[in-house]
Amino acid sequence: MGRLGRGSISNKKSLTTKVTKDFTKYHKGKNQRFFAEGSQIPPIFVILKTIRMSEENINGRAETKPPVSFIEQFIIDDLKEGKNGGRIHTRFPPEPNGYLHIGHAKAICLDFGMAQKYGGKCNLRFDDTNPVKEEVEYIDSIKEDIRWLGFDWENREYYASDYFGKLYDFAVDLIKRGLAYVDDQPADIISSQKGTPSQPGIESPFRNRSVPESLDLFERMNEGEFDEGSRVLRAKVDMTSPNMQMRDPIIYRIIKSAHHRTGETWKVYPMYDFAHGQSDYFEGVTHSLCTLEFEVHRPLYDWLIDQLKTDEYRPRQIEFNRLNLTYTMMSKRKLLELVQEGKVSGWDDPRMPTLCGLRRRGYTPESIRKFVDLIGYTKVEAINDVSLLEHAVREDLNTRAPRVFAVLNPLKVIITNYPEGKIENVKLINNPEDESMGIREIPFSGEVFIEQDDFMENPSHKFFRLAPGTEVRLKGAYIVKCTGYKKDETGNIIEIHCTYDPATKSGGSGSEKKVKGTLHWVSAGHAVDAEVRLYDRLFNHEDPAGQKDEDYRNFLNPDSLKILKGCKVEPSLANIKPLDKFQFQRLGYFCTDYDSTREHPVFNRTVSLKDTWAKINK
Ligand code: ATP
Ligand code: MG
8 A cells, every 4th residue: 555645545434534622622722812791802713623423433523513503592592582583684784795605504594504504594685785885796706605505595685675665764764763863974073972891972953953853964964965974974972982883883875876776866874883783674584694793783783673663573683603714714805805915816717715725726516514503603702723624525525426547747667568458358446436337347458557656666674666677566467576677867767677477367366465555546548638727725824814024925835736638547537527526536526617628638636635735744
């Protein structure tokens, strides 16, 4: 068995698979940041480090899965109490200003997952309250990605902009009730009057202007009479509240850009806080699940619902921790920068943490859902180790990806005693994890390619692959012995000579002979030329976007993409389509890229068979 460098050809599961130990607090010097629940305390990130776990541990963990998440417990309790008529209704509210990433998958799995599990519904609602940043391209991609993950909003595709009329009326109603006012001060003055957590804010001189005056000004704001930034509508709540969000928050601002759905109808647009909870209410949402940064907004959410509600029904906001992953970043703004600056080939570059990027990389929806399930939902901000995501996709592809032979850096082997012109078909198992995937036949001949690094001219004593005088098995075929090799004028080895032993054919009577190394190979006359793109982590820093004094671009991994041309793959790979997934034996999991054609197959490496970074980082 080859021991240096790559995985064993036997398909035994690795006993050293890495998984994250939940909530292992790992303090890492300057990375120490923490989000205390709802407080204004500066954040520390808890990095969830990997630990070594055996396969048995992982299985054991699945069997003794912790009880339901705190969110699910709230849902169970609300159902028990018969709240909201026993209904469960959630929503997933993306802002269409970028592509969805793996962090969104965490929210999607919860929003849709809880509705599914408890016989409820989940709406897809585009939070399109900002006409400036939003694009139709994003809306289409978001829908595609949610469907791909395996969820369905049926006919409930909504837009916050559907409610602009109702929201405007609600704002007018608040003014009439003395609960909102137009403030003529610019944004910087308003924010300078906000106070600090320990100091109350200062009331605006416009706070007590008359209702008719505010009504008139608000109407004229919407008619386009005033410049952007010259006036805002504020809720009149409490400038002395210990919660800064309650200090007369801005609920409407003037924006004079056309909106992708409502065109020129509106010149005033609601702020997120004024649109979100109300949209939940209009749609009959019962559980509004969002990330922790909204925890401090909850009193305002509730205050606004109090003003709006007419009966017992009320939506409830519950917050959970965002997903952060090591060696990447989740900010849509920064991901957009990578795309715009050409640091990646697009939103679906296989190195991106976007769902379309992961899809192109070869991730399956099942592996992403499994990963999300493993990390769970808590109230503690943390960074999860990307190794756990890689573990999830390995596990998933292990069961579904057919094994094939591909030689990435080919070196020709000539079997000198093999009858000239002879070709025989050898049988190989497609997936030892799944008998139903059957067997395939591939051609064997007197000239095959093996990997360059499966041969060593001067082997170390632990090298069990091919070397002068040694024997290896060509998987599924014969044992061969190296009798010589040829170099070019610059000293590169260009050809290996071997003899084979006909009695050692796999499955035959002499096949029990043992050798230490087994190699994959491809028959030279039958090999299909292919391009292989070896992807690695996009960043070489655990938290590239979290370094105060350094730009995340400085941490781009220069080796995150290596393109290999002239690779040799077995002929069964001639008829493939994009996103087909394979295990290239001993190398890793690969999938067919969108750029692939019949004449020019292209494969992306999804993940290697083992976690190589774990070693490097030790
Ligand atoms: P922005 O920075 O543009 O506000 P966002 O990441 O919050 O971006 P949204 O489109 O507003 O993006 O997110 C939609 C939903 O997905 C929200 O409910 C949000 O809480 C959730 N979400 C976003 N990022 C993550 C993440 N990293 N982990 C878990 N949930 C997330
Ligand atoms: Mg957001």
